Amino acid sequence: MTEEIAADDAYARETEATVLESGEQGVVLDRTVFYPRGGGQPGDTGSLRWEGGEVRVADTVRRDGRILHVVEEQPPPVGTAVTAAIDWDRRHTLMRTHTALHALSGVIWRDFNAKVTGGNMDVGTARMDFELDEMSGEFGREVEGKLNAALAEDRPVHVRFLPRDEALADPELIRTKVNLVPDSVDPIRVIDIEGIDRQADGGTHVRSTGEVGRVAVTKTESKGKAFKRIRIALDEG
Numbered sequence: 616m617t618e619e620i621a622a623d624d625a626y627a628r629e630t631e632a633t634v635l636e637s638g639e640q641g642v643v644l645d646r647t648v649f650y651p652r653g654g655g656q657p658g659d660t661g662s663l664r665w666e667g668g669e670v671r672v673a674d675t676v677r678r679d680g681r682i683l684h685v686v687e688e689q690p691p692p693v694g695t696a697v698t699a700a701i702d703w704d705r706r707h708t709l710m711r712t713h714t715a716l717h718a719l720s721g722v723i724w725r726d727f728n729a730k731v732t733g734g735n736m737d738v739g740t741a742r743m744d745f746e747l748d749e750m751s752g753e754f755g756r757e758v759e760g761k762l763n764a765a766l767a768e769d770r771p772v773h774v775r776f777l778p779r780d781e782a783l784a785d786p787e788l789i790r791t792k793v794n795l796v797p798d799s800v801d802p803i804r805v806i807d808i809e810g811i812d813r814q815a816d817g818g819t820h821v822r823s824t825g826e827v828g829r830v831a832v833t834k835t836e837s838k839g840k841a842f843k844r845i846r847i848a849l850d851e852g
């Protein structure tokens with residue numbers, strides 16, 4: 616098993632670690648700061664360095680419960696002591712993007728009573744689908760205003776580990792389908808954006824909504840009945 620540092624500390628950029636498995640598929644470490652692709656968040660990229668060598672990590676994935684650092688060159692052999700470092704700027708942008716997406720889902724629920732049906736993110740851009748009947752550019756601008764107002768309140772973002780029983784009894788977590796978390800998972804990791812959104816989530820987030828900055832709604836789409844899509848982008852201006 617790999618100690619998953621990012622689950623507790625999203626701001627850890629590198630760690631010392633030992634190679635447990637090494638092969639064509641990738642490298643497994645005893646501990647890592649890399650986040651494996653999941654929950655709509657891309658896997659981390661970065662590097663593994665050791666005495667006499669270095670490889671790029673092109674992606675990080677979870678396979679059979681193991682976190683695989685996907686490398687394209689010769690990996691370090693089993694037993695090697697390495698420094699595992701993520702591409703921090705990319706990861707931090709993903710953390711801002713992910714927190715923005717949760718805030719969007721919270722705002723749409725709070726003000727329009729619509730549930731999320733899907734979502735995905737890239738570095739600095741994301742999309743989310745809602746059970747909304749109507750969608751328009753005007754609606755998108757309204758949402759953009761409400762979302763930025765909520766983010767500007769600089770609300771704390773908490774990472775909590777709740778006992779499964781407690782999580783399954785929380786109405787807000789039920790709304791965000793906590794029951795879909797596999798039975799074996801206990802406690803359940805919850806991301807709580809104070810007063811805006813609370814959901815079971817494995818991803819990495821910033822410490823407060825002020826760190827997200829401003830967000831633009833870049834596109835609104837109707838994909839069908841009760842299937843409306845909103846695309847957002849971090850405003851780097």
Ligand SMILES: [Zn+2]
Pocket residue numbers: 654713717816817818
């Ligand atoms: Zn999430």
